Amino acid sequence: MDKDGHTHHISQQFNDELERVRSHLLEMGGLVESQVTDAVHALLEADSARAEAVRTNDKRINSMELSIDEECIRILARRQPAASDLRLVIAVTKGITDLERVGDEARKIAEQAIQLCESGQSPKGYVEARHIGGLVVRMLHEALDAFARQDVDMALSVVEQDKRVDMEYASAMRELVTVMMEDPRTISRVLSIMWSLRSLERVGDHARNLAEYVIYLVKGEDVRHIGLQELASKIKS
Amino acid sequence: MDKDGHTHHISQQFNDELERVRSHLLEMGGLVESQVTDAVHALLEADSARAEAVRTNDKRINSMELSIDEECIRILARRQPAASDLRLVIAVTKGITDLERVGDEARKIAEQAIQLCESGQSPKGYVEARHIGGLVVRMLHEALDAFARQDVDMALSVVEQDKRVDMEYASAMRELVTVMMEDPRTISRVLSIMWSLRSLERVGDHARNLAEYVIYLVKGEDVRHIGLQELASKIKS
Numbered sequence: 293m294d295k296d297g298h299t300h301h302i303s304q305q306f307n308d309e310l311e312r313v314r315s316h317l318l319e320m321g322g323l324v325e326s327q328v329t330d331a332v333h334a335l336l337e338a339d340s341a342r343a344e345a346v347r348t349n350d351k352r353i354n355s356m357e358l359s360i361d362e363e364c365i366r367i368l369a370r371r372q373p374a375a376s377d378l379r380l381v382i383a384v385t386k387g388i389t390d391l392e393r394v395g396d397e398a399r400k401i402a403e404q405a406i407q408l409c410e411s412g413q414s415p416k417g418y419v420e421a422r423h424i425g426g427l428v429v430r431m432l433h434e435a436l437d438a439f440a441r442q443d444v445d446m447a448l449s450v451v452e453q454d455k456r457v458d459m460e461y462a463s464a465m466r467e468l469v470t471v472m473m474e475d476p477r478t479i480s481r482v483l484s485i486m487w488s489l490r491s492l493e494r495v496g497d498h499a500r501n502l503a504e505y506v507i508y509l510v511k512g513e514d515v516r517h518i519g520l521q522e523l524a525s526k527i528k529s
Numbered sequence: 530m531d532k533d534g535h536t537h538h539i540s541q542q543f544n545d546e547l548e549r550v551r552s553h554l555l556e557m558g559g560l561v562e563s564q565v566t567d568a569v570h571a572l573l574e575a576d577s578a579r580a581e582a583v584r585t586n587d588k589r590i591n592s593m594e595l596s597i598d599e600e601c602i603r604i605l606a607r608r609q610p611a612a613s614d615l616r617l618v619i620a621v622t623k624g625i626t627d628l629e630r631v632g633d634e635a636r637k638i639a640e641q642a643i644q645l646c647e648s649g650q651s652p653k654g655y656v657e658a659r660h661i662g663g664l665v666v667r668m669l670h671e672a673l674d675a676f677a678r679q680d681v682d683m684a685l686s687v688v689e690q691d692k693r694v695d696m697e698y699a700s701a702m703r704e705l706v707t708v709m710m711e712d713p714r715t716i717s718r719v720l721s722i723m724w725s726l727r728s729l730e731r732v733g734d735h736a737r738n739l740a741e742y743v744i745y746l747v748k749g750e751d752v753r754h755i756g757l758q759e760l761a762s763k764i765k766s
Binding site for chain 1: 556588591592594595598599602605606609613615616619626680706709710713714716717720727751753754
């Protein structure tokens with residue numbers, strides 16, 4: 293094989309490796325997304341079997357994180373990627389940490405669902421859990437889509453949606469405090485819903501982080517910790 | 530300059546860069562640690578000025594994360610580190626994410642402290658906040674020490690301490706629920722303490738993550754998501 297053929301061969305292998313690590317992140321993301329969906333359904337329908345399944349699946353997510361991380365480190369060590377390839381590997385190692393933590397939040401919601409199956413339903417908070425759950429699952433889905441398509445506009449829209457989640461979350465919490473005060477016998481059960489909403493709000497934060505890595509990946513610019521306006525103008529530039 | 534001299538020069542520069550990124554993580558860690566300490570003090574002493582200072586400082590932590598991350602990416606791109614050097618850079622990029630999130634938790638505690646300055650003290654929960662705050666600040670301090678000295682035994686002890694924090698946290702939460710039920714007028718204020726304890730418990734989780742990166746750094750083995758016993762036996766082997 294001539295030198296160019298060899299180089300081509302190597303770089304084809306390298307591309308395959310990058311492609312594989314990318315698709316592994318998306319696979320992990322898909323699993324995490326369905327974990328959140330299942331956890332919210334288990335909560336809404338007081339389905340303890342489904343909640344138990346979420347708990348069991350979390351182990352799979354943890355081991356996916358480890359193996360994708362190993363792939364990334366192997367690529368860094370052997371291929372010494374530069375420029376956009378390096379950014380992809382970095383975005384993947386950071387992104388899977390967020391996905392793993394989304395998995396943790398899904399597990400926590402499932403645990404609260406189990407608790408509520410035992411103690412009886414909360415008098416309030418389910419409408420809010422369904423609503424905020426829907427919002428953050430969509431954010432997560434779009435962040436993963438944005439990653440798959442390297443779509444910066446979609447990533448920006450995810451970042452924007454996080455503001456709305458935070459507002460809805462704050463207003464749900466205020467309402468639930470009133471419910472507790474009106475009937476203190478409900479405190480424990482309302483708290484279970486509150487912790488679940490808190491977890492959902494965290495899922496929104498992680499989806500936002502993921503979207504920011506997409507922007508970094510495509511634009512080569514770190515956009516964490518800057519305001520929305522500055523972010524939008526950076527992306528348009 | 531002869532070839533060896535040049536190589537020596539390059540590798541000396543490379544070592545300096547690694548040393549710098551390591552010490553920047555420790556510097557960021559020191560700031561984050563004092564943010565947690567200050568936030569807890571602000572909560573215990575209803576000191577809203579100190580709480581405000583914590584909020585302001587959080588921006589500095591965020592910008593430290595970004596600049597250390599850039600240093601790491603520059604090292605990966607230019608130096609193409611291998612083996613333990615690569616592990617150091619990876620451990621730093623992962624570790625600073627945890628430190629930044631500890632900073633977020635300190636900010637959240639400060640915000641609850643401000644809330645309590647306005648609404649009046651919670652009838653309970655301060656002893657627990659002081660106690661759990663002390664535990665997690667120590668964990669964080671030891672995790673950073675373990676990082677500085679590459680001390681695997683100390684890192685293992687941090688991982689072990691997290692179990693205790695989780696237990697103390699769960700028992701404090703149970704107690705606070707009873708307080709709320711006994712006097713529903715206290716619900717909002719008790720909730721502020723509960724959120725603060727939750728944040729402290731998260732600080733413990735992040736300190737644990739940091740300790741796990743130290744073990745990875747020194748032993749070259751990823752020890753996330755394995756049980757304590759298996760972890761201890763891996764380290765001894």
